[in-house]
Amino acid sequence: MTETRRLAHERLIQGLFAKADASITELVQGLPVRILRLEPHQEIVTEGQRMREACLVLEGFVCRHKHVWKDQRQILSFHIPGDLPDIQSLHLPTVDYSLSALPASTVALFPHAAVRMAVEASADFREAVWRHALIDAAITRAWLASVGRRTAYQRLAHLFCEVFARMLDRKLAEAQGFVLPVTQSDLADALGLSTVHVNRTMQDLRRSGVIETRGRFHGFTDWVALREAADFDPGYLHLPEETLALLT
Amino acid sequence: MTETRRLAHERLIQGLFAKADASITELVQGLPVRILRLEPHQEIVTEGQRMREACLVLEGFVCRHKHVWKDQRQILSFHIPGDLPDIQSLHLPTVDYSLSALPASTVALFPHAAVRMAVEASADFREAVWRHALIDAAITRAWLASVGRRTAYQRLAHLFCEVFARMLDRKLAEAQGFVLPVTQSDLADALGLSTVHVNRTMQDLRRSGVIETRGRFHGFTDWVALREAADFDPGYLHLPEETLALLT
DNA sequence: CGTGTTATTGACCAACATCAAACTTAGTGG
DNA sequence: CCACTAAGTTTGATGTTGGTCAATAACACG
Numbered sequence: 262m263t264e265t266r267r268l269a270h271e272r273l274i275q276g277l278f279a280k281a282d283a284s285i286t287e288l289v290q291g292l293p294v295r296i297l298r299l300e301p302h303q304e305i306v307t308e309g310q311r312m313r314e315a316c317l318v319l320e321g322f323v324c325r326h327k328h329v330w331k332d333q334r335q336i337l338s339f340h341i342p343g344d345l346p347d348i349q350s351l352h353l354p355t356v357d358y359s360l361s362a363l364p365a366s367t368v369a370l371f372p373h374a375a376v377r378m379a380v381e382a383s384a385d386f387r388e389a390v391w392r393h394a395l396i397d398a399a400i401t402r403a404w405l406a407s408v409g410r411r412t413a414y415q416r417l418a419h420l421f422c423e424v425f426a427r428m429l430d431r432k433l434a435e436a437q438g439f440v441l442p443v444t445q446s447d448l449a450d451a452l453g454l455s456t457v458h459v460n461r462t463m464q465d466l467r468r469s470g471v472i473e474t475r476g477r478f479h480g481f482t483d484w485v486a487l488r489e490a491a492d493f494d495p496g497y498l499h500l501p502e503e504t505l506a507l508l509t
Numbered sequence: 510m511t512e513t514r515r516l517a518h519e520r521l522i523q524g525l526f527a528k529a530d531a532s533i534t535e536l537v538q539g540l541p542v543r544i545l546r547l548e549p550h551q552e553i554v555t556e557g558q559r560m561r562e563a564c565l566v567l568e569g570f571v572c573r574h575k576h577v578w579k580d581q582r583q584i585l586s587f588h589i590p591g592d593l594p595d596i597q598s599l600h601l602p603t604v605d606y607s608l609s610a611l612p613a614s615t616v617a618l619f620p621h622a623a624v625r626m627a628v629e630a631s632a633d634f635r636e637a638v639w640r641h642a643l644i645d646a647a648i649t650r651a652w653l654a655s656v657g658r659r660t661a662y663q664r665l666a667h668l669f670c671e672v673f674a675r676m677l678d679r680k681l682a683e684a685q686g687f688v689l690p691v692t693q694s695d696l697a698d699a700l701g702l703s704t705v706h707v708n709r710t711m712q713d714l715r716r717s718g719v720i721e722t723r724g725r726f727h728g729f730t731d732w733v734a735l736r737e738a739a740d741f742d743p744g745y746l747h748l749p750e751e752t753l754a755l756l757t
Numbered sequence: 758c759g760t761g762t763t764a765t766t767g768a769c770c771a772a773c774a775t776c777a778a779a780c781t782t783a784g785t786g787g
Numbered sequence: 788c789c790a791c792t793a794a795g796t797t798t799g800a801t802g803t804t805g806g807t808c809a810a811t812a813a814c815a816c817g
Contacts, residue, residue, distance in 0.1 A: 335654040352639040357745035391600040406583040409701030453657030497605035
């Protein structure tokens, strides 16, 4: 467990900073942290809840979602290790969404009070938290544009590009492809489609020869074509040059 | 023009704080500001642009939008007087969306440098800016849920409820209804629908007896029914109690 | 093996898009 | 005050994307 705590501090740094300087490392390692292991589909946070801790994804895959009308749900975002899906609860403690693990996952919980102290102590830390929250908002806007104005084919392609790019940046993906540990029904809820249609659209993607699926690993057989079909421009992710270079 | 500058400071306070204390008022009134008058449809900010000022809506109605694929656009948010649609450019200067006036509008521009100083000088101001940016993100999430999982009828109803609630809070609407100064084609781009379908759906709303339109004024003839059709819960707007009371 | 979850298929249907035209309104200049 | 124009709204006819329902097939795991 001490091992996992170390991982939590490491991942926090990885998620917030391109490169950590010594003072930041020290600051982060001083943060108290609680580890939570989650079953598949387990809910961590519920819409309307008042938070006292902020969550960091350590392993697995987490999503934000909202329940809409009769048992329909919309997934609002996917979160990979290193993400802080509810960091904004620091300033707006009542959350407007639920948070759930998709496959079995593990998350770290940092008390708001401690994070607030770190934020006040270090301008770099403060800046990094802002950046993280704002990129998150930019991603939500990209999703809104996708769901509002793209076809199912384009939406799915765009989602693949985005999640791949983000995972690549955190060294969670190979250049040739990546593991997306979610079901087709999760994808449907993320893209505003039905499960059946996601299934058919996936088949279209495979038939077009841009993606090859083996289980939950998705290999890119024609990255340029995928990127173009999706009309994907990674600008909104504000990735470092090194990562962007890998997405050419 | 000096008159308009005063208005700018006043609206900034109104947009950021429920009630202003004296020190905040002083701080805000010290901010340098530039006024811009906009023609209908005039673009203020363009996707990818690097900002050095932050925009505050003074009069009219402004929207954020993204261009998607062949001349399609998705409106990401509407902004009413008192809103800071691109305050996040303070920390992420390259914006991922465009900003346009819908009807003729006027906006104030505050230099980033000055705002940054105010943010550093006052914890209350800093907190208020965070709050503003985070509520904005919550609104985007609500839109995503709407576009992803609601029918045209529900989406339109939800949008009416939301914008009305926000305008009410800023004293920009009467209890019986409000002026929404946008075209049906703007609504279509906001809701991910076609203009024709928005038109037909508006007629449905009128036929159901929940809304009555005279020009761009929309009167609520059955608020409770509208609210229920939209499945509208204003929690995500984080409005003060007084305003919530008016939405019962 | 059996049991539960996920993926895939087929038949049919509904919501919403597209296209093209007519109508309304508000603004403009003579 | 009236034509003239441009923008926005409304209508009808028709097409398509994606939804629903229901069944079957493929896995994954104890």
